[in-house]
Amino acid sequence: MPIKFDHVTYEYPMEEKPVVAVKDVSFEIADGSFVCVCGENGSGKSTLAKLMNGLLQPTSGTVTVDDKSTATEVEKELFAIRQKVGMVFQNPDNQMIASIIEDEIAFGPENLGVPREEIGERITYALDAVGMSEHRHHTPYKLSGGQKQRVAIAAVLAMRPEVLVLDESTAMLDPKGRAEVLKVAHELHAQGITIVLITHFMEEATQADRVIVMSSGEVVMDGTPEEVFRDREGIERYDLELPIVDDVAAALSQQGVPIEDKIYSVSTLAEAICRSK
Amino acid sequence: MNNIVFGQYYPTGSVVHRMDPRIKLLAVILYIVTVFFIKDYTMYGAILVFVLGVSCVAKIPLKVLLRTVRTIIFLVLITSIINLFFTRGGKLLVKWGVIKIYSEGIHHAVKLTLRLILLMLFPSLLTLTTTPMELTDAMESLMKPLKVIKVPVHAIALIMSIALRMIPILMEETNKIMLAQKARGADFDSGGVLKKAKAMIPVLVPLFVGAFRRADELALAMDARCYSSVAKRTKYKVMHLSVRDLVGGLICLAVFTVVFLNKYLWAFDSMILALFK
Ligand SMILES: Nc1ncnc2c1ncn2[C@@H]1O[C@H](COP(=O)(O)OP(=O)(O)OP(=O)(O)O)[C@@H](O)[C@H]1O
């Protein structure tokens, strides 16, 4: 059922000259994986995300979800794709429709024509999954950024998606909110939902199965976090900031602590330090 | 209760609060028509007693109810003063230079004041006991017959509810922009009306630009969650008319009918008058 990009190019039609946002990109996102997409501003990450659920349709090449092309005009087919590939955006205030959280969660299932009783069950499930059950009857207005984003995730979960795409959904949050959202993402991943996390924060990439780096619309690096971070030249060329754990590990090894200097996650670092004693 | 941020909703959990919003809305419409037809003081008194009775049942403190009148006090003063001085007829009571006050003028002024205040009070009770969301739902439900003549009832209701949701967000944004402009030396407080209006331009421009960007993102988020104005949706929240709602509605209807028809119910009228003598 993976999402498959086959030589996909996307151009934003502009008056003078179209802007090529995604350039001849091919890859597959496997079922149940946790993929992180990084890259500098304007590298085409959001465009890539919108191509995944048919919000944008490729100028050339094909995007398929469950072997069905997103290039369709039939609303029903498009909705089937968007139900499978849920998307959460950056600004929580700009993606909420209702004034009561319960109604917000119900919006997606209502659009899909889910029967009333089942919508109730889905709301319970979705709010429970993001740990927001006690806010069911409240307004989203007074919540913290992290809580609002969790509600936005719940609103997508209620549509029972197979893939959850988070387009810089942590970018506007404080560290606490970011941690909340990431925790939810990992929990959902553990439940079998495929996660595509688009982010500026390289720490978030350390916990992924796979990191895709974009630059000027092209996929320039693709591999496990270890593989990507080991490529120092690439890291420098694409202006990626390595996670702080890596710096700590390098500094420690310089100080003569006997650990490998290329460590990319807090847990491996902790293990290495314990082992080194 | 922290779940209402906008409007003047005053939660007490009373019977009136729990009443079907459609009945409340219909009652208010009937009430307004009735008030326009009242001519004599007895009936003004009767309606006032009715309104105060309802506010008692709704457990709305008198202070809160009267606060809503404050907003129109200026309008009331101006119109009654104009009526006082410019109505001719009846006995001439005061003559002072060009100013002449007739007995008719006093009657007019008092009746107008009563009418305006009554017109304010009952609809205020509606907004004090009903959340904006319930009101939109009620309007959608009442407008349903218009679907036959192809009025996009659901879209209209959705627009209203999104507007309601955006109001606090945009107010907050206005404050932020004003602070930012103040930090750069903008002056909103001094000068005449024209100068003040001019000072608002640097606030309104970014506000509008921001609002359009929000609208764009919201549309995208709605697309991503399969919204379609034509497809068949289900509705999670349905309103049920209970016996209690019907009884409440009938009581209102009875009161309004009596007041409305009091001219023709001569016997009843003279009975009331006899009571007051
Ligand atoms: N609606 C649009 N119309 C025209 N050009 C666009 C539009 N949206 C994006 N672009 C352009 O396409 C390119 C890729 O944009 P995209 O938003 O996909 O990048 P991004 O990696 O998500 O950037 P960011 O980190 O800022 O979110 C950029 O050069 C951008 O200017």
Ligand SMILES: [Mg+2]
């Ligand atoms: Mg982006």
